[in-house]
Amino acid sequence: MTFPYTKEVLEHFRNPQNVGKMEDPDGKGLEGSPACGDMVAVYLKVDPDTLVIEDISFESYGCASNIATASMITEMAKGKTLEEAKTITWKEAANALGGLPPVKAHCSVLAVEGLRSAIRDYEEKHGMVVENEATTVEVVSKRLKHVMNPMAGLDIIRTELVLKVVVEEGTVRIVLDIPSTHQFAAAIKEDIVDKLESLWDVESVTVDYIS
Amino acid sequence: MFNETIYLDNAASTRLDEAVLEAMKPYFFDAYAVATSEFGYSMGIDAKEGLERSRKVIASRLGAQAGEIVFTSGSTESSNMAIKGVLSALKGKKDDHLIVSRLEDFPVLNTAKKLDKQGYKVDFINVDGEGILDLDMFSDAITSQTALVSIQQANQEIGTLQDLKGISDICQDKDVLLHTDATHSFTRIPLDVSKLPVDLVTVSAHTIHGPRGIGALYIREGTPIDKWMDGGFQESDRRAGVENIPAAVGFAKAVELVTSEENERLAAMRGRVIERAMADIPHVTLNGSATSRLPQNANMTFHYVEGESITLHLDMLGFAVSTGSACFSRSLEASHVILGIGGDHERAHGSLRFSFGRFNTIEDSDAIIDALKDVVTNLRAISPLAEDN
Numbered sequence: 001m002t003f004p005y006t007k008e009v010l011e012h013f014r015n016p017q018n019v020g021k022m023e024d025p026d027g028k029g030l031e032g033s034p035a036c037g038d039m040v041a042v043y044l045k046v047d048p049d050t051l052v053i054e055d056i057s058f059e060s061y062g063c064a065s066n067i068a069t070a071s072m073i074t075e076m077a078k079g080k081t082l083e084e085a086k087t088i089t090w091k092e093a094a095n096a097l098g099g100l101p102p103v104k105a106h107c108s109v110l111a112v113e114g115l116r117s118a119i120r121d122y123e124e125k126h127g128m129v130v131e132n133e134a135t136t137v138e139v140v141s142k143r144l145k146h147v148m149n150p151m152a153g154l155d156i157i158r159t160e161l162v163l164k165v166v167v168e169e170g171t172v173r174i175v176l177d178i179p180s181t182h183q184f185a186a187a188i189k190e191d192i193v194d195k196l197e198s199l200w201d202v203e204s205v206t207v208d209y210i211s
Numbered sequence: 212m213f214n215e216t217i218y219l220d221n222a223a224s225t226r227l228d229e230a231v232l233e234a235m236k237p238y239f240f241d242a243y244a245v246a247t248s249e250f251g252y253s254m255g256i257d258a259k260e261g262l263e264r265s266r267k268v269i270a271s272r273l274g275a276q277a278g279e280i281v282f283t284s285g286s287t288e289s290s291n292m293a294i295k296g297v298l299s300a301l302k303g304k305k306d307d308h309l310i311v312s313r314l315e316d317f318p319v320l321n322t323a324k325k326l327d328k329q330g331y332k333v334d335f336i337n338v339d340g341e342g343i344l345d346l347d348m349f350s351d352a353i354t355s356q357t358a359l360v361s362i363q364q365a366n367q368e369i370g371t372l373q374d375l376k377g378i379s380d381i382c383q384d385k386d387v388l389l390h391t392d393a394t395h396s397f398t399r400i401p402l403d404v405s406k407l408p409v410d411l412v413t414v415s416a417h418t419i420h421g422p423r424g425i426g427a428l429y430i431r432e433g434t435p436i437d438k439w440m441d442g443g444f445q446e447s448d449r450r451a452g453v454e455n456i457p458a459a460v461g462f463a464k465a466v467e468l469v470t471s472e473e474n475e476r477l478a479a480m481r482g483r484v485i486e487r488a489m490a491d492i493p494h495v496t497l498n499g500s501a502t503s504r505l506p507q508n509a510n511m512t513f514h515y516v517e518g519e520s521i522t523l524h525l526d527m528l529g530f531a532v533s534t535g536s537a538c539f540s541r542s543l544e545a546s547h548v549i550l551g552i553g554g555d556h557e558r559a560h561g562s563l564r565f566s567f568g569r570f571n572t573i574e575d576s577d578a579i580i581d582a583l584k585d586v587v588t589n590l591r592a593i594s595p596l597a598e599d600n
Contacts, residue, residue, distance in 0.1 A: 001212065003526065013523065019593040030595070037537055037545075037556065038517065041595040059595035063519040063538035067593070107538060150537060150544075183550060 005064060006098035012068035017075050018057045027122030031113040033191050037150055038062030038107045040070050042114035046122055051082045058114065062107055065100050069093050069108035073115055082119050088112070106148050106155075113146060135199045137165045140172055143199075147191045150184050161188070163210065170203040172196055180209040217575045218531045221418070221507060221568035222367060222395060227461075228420040228569065234464035235422065237261075238457035246445075246454050262456045265463035272466050273412060274403035275429050281446045282459050285426040286394040289413035290318035290361070292428055292439055292450070293390040297359045297411070298331065300435035306356035308332045312344050313551040316367045318413070319392055320547070323361070336362075341500040342371030342552045344378065353385045360389045365396035368535060368548040368564055369499030370508030372400060375407060383408040388434065394418055394426075398469035399477075399506055410434050416458065420569055421465030425458035473569060478506035480567045483576035485509050491584055494597075498549060498562055509565040510535075512549075512558045513583075515597035516590040521563060524586040530579050535562040 003010055022028075022043035032039035040062060045055035056078050058070040073093045077085040090112045094100045100108055123129045133139070141157060149159040156162055156176070164175035174192055178185055189207040196205045218226065238261055246262050247255025263277065270277045283289045298307060311323045313335050327333040334352045337345050344362060353360070360382055365372050375391060382389040390411035393402055397414040404412065412429035416422055430436055430449070442451025481504075488495050494514040513521065518534025525532060535546030536559060545559035554562075565579065591597040 003523070005523075010527070013520075014527070016593060021595070037560065039595060059593050061515065061517060061594045061596050063517050063536070064523045066517075067520060104538075183545070183547075187556060 004101065005068070006100075008072075008096070008098040009065065009068040009100065012071040012097065013064045016060075016067055016071040018071065018078070019059065020057050021059055022055070022057045025118075027118045027120075027125065029114045029117030029119070029121055031117055031146070032062070032110045032148075033187065033194065037148070038066045038110055040066060040110050040114040042070070042074070042111075042118040044118045044122055046082065048126075053077050053080055053082065053085055056115075058111070060111075062110070063104070065104040066107040066110060068097055069100070070111035070114065072097050073111050077115055082122065086116060086119055088115070110148075135167055135172070135201050137167050139199070140165050140167060140174075140196060143195045144174070144192065146195055147188065150187065156188065156192075170201055172199075172202055172205045173208065174206070175208045175210070177210055179211040182209070185209060215529050216531055217529060217571070217578060219565045219567060219571065219575065219579060220531050220533050221571075222564060222566035223533060224417050224423065225420045225568045226570055227422060228465060228468055230468060231421055231461045231464045235457040235461040238460050242456075246456060258456050261460050262454055265456075265459040268463035268466055269414070269427055270429075272398060273414070273429055274405035276432065278447070279404075279429055279432055281428045281430060281449045282454060282462075283426045283428055283450060284424055284455070285417070286316075286392065286413050286415040287318040287426075289415070289426045289428040290390070290392055291322055293411040293413060293430075293436070294319065294322050294326070294359060294361055295439045296436035297388055297390070297434070298326065299437040299439065301358045305358040306332075308334070308354060308357045310334045310336060310349070310352050310357060310360045310362075312336050312338060312362050312373075314338055314342055314366050314369075314371070314548050315361065315363055316392060316394065319361050319363070319390075332356075338371075338551060340553050341503070342366055342369050342548070343500065343503065344373050346374065346377055346381065349378065350381050350385075353381070353387055357385070357387045360387055361392070362389070363392040363394075364402060365393070365400060365505045365508075366499065366548060367395050368546060369510045369552065370395075370505035371499045372396070372503045372505065375402070375409065379408045395505060395508070398466055399474055404429060404431065411436075416462035416465050419465045419469055422458045422461040425455055425462045427462070468569075474506045476573075477567045477571075480571055480573050480576045481507060481509040481565065483573055484565050484580060485511065487577065487580040488583070491580060492587055496558065498552065498554070498558075507567045510562060511565075512554070512562045513587050514557070514561055515594045516561050516587055518559075518561055518563060520590055521561070521583070521586055524590070525579070525582060528582050528586075530582060532579070533564050535559045535564070 025043035026046045027044035029042045041059040056074045060067045145155045149156045166173040242257040244254040246259035267277045388410045392413045394415045410431045415426040496512045498510040518536030519538040537545040549559035
């Protein structure tokens with residue numbers, strides 16, 4: 001019997017650790033979207049004095065590598081401080097799992113992003129973020145690196161799906177290198193709006209297509 | 212090693228029937244010569260007889276004449292040959308307009324897409340929520356310049372049957388050639404070209420417990436079609452390359468082994484899977500038609516969970532099925548069939564196809580739903596979408 005994953009991945013897939021929705025989490029992150037494919041939610045309980053992650057859990061609407069990575073990364077983050085947990089990379093999680101198929105990278109990267117976005121959520125809620133930096137093309141592009149191109153399994157910046165970014169007085173306009181009739185057009189748009197509309201000085205986000 | 216596996220992916224390919232292998236053997240070890248002309252040596256004449264007998268079996272199942280059957284390497288080649296061969300033959304006579312449905316399998320779909328890029332005019336006709344072709348839209352799409360229509364008889368994923376009678380009548384009325392991909396319906400659903408005005412039919416062996424690497428194309432006598440692979444003069448100068456006689460003989464045997472009793476048995480198995488899934492598992496949607504459906508196919512979406520996770524759990528429990536989820540496919544694209552019937556990515560994401568064959572039993576239907584119940588429950592327990600479960 002030959003399964004498509006390592007035995008560590010299969011073990012975490014079969015018996016995922018730290019699963020379930022958490023009541024009253026101190027921090028919460030949600031990455032991905034059902035329209036676009038996989039989705040993962042990460043919940044944190046943090047000791048306010050030491051900033052140590054005391055409890056962590058996740059939910060996944062995803063494939064095996066998504067579930068296994070979320071299980072592994074929540075194990076790795078538990079007991080660490082927020083600063084330490086922030087530095088856990090996808091590569092470290094993938095290595096701990098004995099490797100992941102490259103084509104499945106984006107499904108598992110989501111789990112890492114879920115953890116980071118839960119930490120950011122905690123920091124924002126607890127006044128630990130000095131934001132008010134004005135939104136620029138660079139800020140927008142950085143956020144767009146978290147929007148996946150489902151055709152490639154990589155983000156839309158790296159796969160050059162973004163033709164143009166315009167930031168003007170509280171409005172952001174993105175032009176994508178796909179036609180509006182493309183099967184992923186609506187899903188990618190939804191994901192972009194989701195990532196950008198939370199920026200403090202952005203009032204509206206529009207997404208256009210080449211045709 | 213896989214003795215215990217319950218294999219429910221017969222639409223992808225099937226286990227060879229032993230009787231097929233037995234029928235093929237003499238053409239590997241005894242009459243192994245190429246088919247010679249009637250003035251050749253005796254081993255070649257015997258080989259040729261095996262080939263021609265096989266041709267007759269396949270022709271007769273389609274209501275065709277033996278001379279109208281061309282052996283190919285499979286469905287992909289048959290459909291490529293039908294579409295490219297006809298368009299080439301009609302170039303300059305009819306203005307290169309092709310019509311296909313949105314749900315076609317890749318041999319037709321991707322041939323059409325490539326021709327579209329090369330400057331042919333291609334229309335992709337919509338289907339309704341069950342996958343049934345919109346006949347009005349179809350009829351309106353035909354122009355005096357339409358060279359060929361290619362509409363499948365049954366769908367590879369959701370098993371929906373098209374109204375081939377209605378479609379062929381429209382084509383005959385408007386004097387347009389019609390090709391149908393019958394890869395999944397051949398011997399399972401009747402198709403008689405002496406009654407239906409269908410001009411070209413793609414069929415294949417490996418979906419009915421025959422060998423891989425052999426298929427055929429029915430070409431109605433007089434249909435304009437160019438040879439598209441150059442080489443020798445085999446198959447009455449319609450398809451070049453040494454004939455795969457053992458496989459052709461195996462194909463014919465596989466056709467003979469399919470009976471209407473078997474098709475009824477398969478229909479009972481797929482009926483049981485649908486009925487039990489609907490009764491035992493909440494939030495399930497049937498994909499395709501409840502009535503106009505291949506006997507061997509069931510396809511359902513299990514909402515709030517992802518298909519590759521389901522199939523991997525089922526694999527570890529000894530079941531082989533497939534899903535329309537993007538995560539499972541080589542292209543990482545969600546099923547164009549589920550999207551084509553108006554489903555969203557979520558519906559494709561959690562879709563499973565169960566396809567039955569000769570070596571399945573009705574107990575397999577019960578076993579997979581028993582297993583699936585737990586798998587789906589466990590995956591929903593960790594899904595952020597399944598709030599109310």
